[in-house]
Amino acid sequence: MKVRVRYFASLRETVGLEQEEFELAAGSSVEHLLAALAGAHRGLDTRLAAVRAAVNRCYVSMGTLLKDGDEVALVPPVGGG
Amino acid sequence: MKVRVRYFASLRETVGLEQEEFELAAGSSVEHLLAALAGAHRGLDTRLAAVRAAVNRCYVSMGTLLKDGDEVALVPPVGGG
């Protein structure tokens, strides 16, 4: 299955991409995705502890299972206002 | 001595004046002034219980002594905002 991954702010700069399509085994969770992304992008690994994940624009826990076509955003610590 | 008395809102309508000069015995207090005004203006007497007094634009207690030239405002319950 394929998911769309979106990167913002400091993570966008670390990865050097705003978004990408990412191929994953069926049945993968958010946690699996993050581990795979850390393998694919240098410097991302140490940043993930502070990251929340949003699937289709809702915050989710790391164990959430993904399905084909999901939009997954990596949300570094926010700071609006 | 003479003081200037100012009336606002419902009291202005009751008295029919925005302000007046009022002659008082030296050594009079705010309380003395109010009693004299109640005698001079029909309908004022029953209104005075809810009135605060300001002398030269500061709220004062009823026992405050007046002096010549003071500006005394009768302040009915306020309702700004």
Next chain:
Amino acid sequence: MPCPAGESWERVVKLFEVTTSPLSADEVVSRLANPGVGGVATFIGVVRDSTDGRQVLHLEYEAYPEMAEQTLAQIGAEIQARWTTVREVAIVHRVGRQEIGETSVVIALSAAHRAELFDALHYAIDRLKEIVPIWKKEVWTDGSEWRSEQ
């Protein structure tokens, strides 16, 4: 030869004012202008169309203007004494006839850190209704009445 009289180069900003002009929250906030400030909170009073279920046509506000501005400034001083992170306070109250939906008062407070802004703002409007010599008359189709919260 002396320079002719003209407008002052200084911009005089009144932080506490009673006015007959329409109010703008942006304009009152701009009186606080200070780039070091990170947050501003405002209270905006809006003329309501009814009280106690009775239809209001418009309001008439009356003030003892000199004392009203002085008591507004007193409220500002009270706030700065009590909430030390509050940087600046401005309060502008409109008087005269006001239509439904118009803005009767704008209170604006600034602080570098926002935590105390909200209690201070609440205090400001409560205190305004308590001590500032301003009165409001509701005008209905069938009469009118001076209102107070007291």
Next chain:
Amino acid sequence: MPCPAGESWERVVKLFEVTTSPLSADEVVSRLANPGVGGVATFIGVVRDSTDGRQVLHLEYEAYPEMAEQTLAQIGAEIQARWTTVREVAIVHRVGRQEIGETSVVIALSAAHRAELFDALHYAIDRLKEIVPIWKKEVWTDGSEWRSEQ
């Protein structure tokens, strides 16, 4: 023959918005327009010239816009569930480059009775900084950094 396509007669008001345009508190408050309301409170975020004593030249705000508008609306719903006298909520956040003294966010709440406005306003800005996917980068003379309160 059908009518030609044209602008809608409806005025579409977004209560929760992420925009690159400059913000006006008056304009955001006008989105709440409701003559039955007696009080409005706003929080206005202003770009500060320094943090931790370091001189800021300007800020760059970035958003995940679709999710940011959705989480702003969620904050509005949370407020109306918790403070039942709060009538309407609007939150507009500006993104992109912003200069010192410019307005980055306006939160506006209305209520017929004011008592709950202030706690609700405090909640709104705290919650915004907690869940809304918006980031800000401080740009100094000698570098830049993404900031968060967390």
